[in-house]
Amino acid sequence: MIKLVNQKTILEGVKRLNKEYPHAKYYLNWSNPLELLVAAMLSPQVRDEVVNACTPKLFAKYKTAKDYAEADLKEFIEIIKPISFPAMKAARIQKACKILVEKYGGKVPDTMEELIKIPGIGRKTAGTILINAFDKVENIPCDTHAIRVSFRLGWTRGKTGDEVEKDLMKLIPKEYWKKLPYQLKAHGRAICKAPIPYCSKCFLNDICPKNGVTKKY
């Protein structure tokens, strides 16, 4: 049975995460909003290190949305070949960049409303772009680590990023939204690991119902 904890316990967990991972930040490399959009669209179902290994070459070759819109897909795919689903991701990025060129003068828009209208960009990617490129905090973009850790901690029954985001936004004060996704991710990578969590080493052990955990260290 899934056990949800109360809001006071959630806030205690958020504060502990904040203390443990004060410098947690977005993990992919980028230097402008377009690079961030491209990196974020490349990132699903692949390790961040793999994306970061491919993007220097990609960003050196394609510098504007027009460059991606007019890219030879074969060449594009060749550069991002180590990344999962390269053909699908290249096609999606190209389609998104065509829209940037046609509707936004080649610029990445800076509102949630506009970003989620671009095919291939959901609330997670849009929120990530807004927080990091524009310093606008409109949601809590939850990746697979944030979803898993929040669920185990009893902060949500949600299983998708959008469901978890909605629950967390209701329960957690906005001042914590900006860093929380990256702190949850850091915890998911270091301790609350996907197959078997290290509960005995975890600073949240006493306030965690460990939902869905069948085996732990």
Ligand code: SF4
């Ligand atoms: S106590 Fe275990 S399940 Fe709960 S957050 Fe820590 S590592 Fe994850």
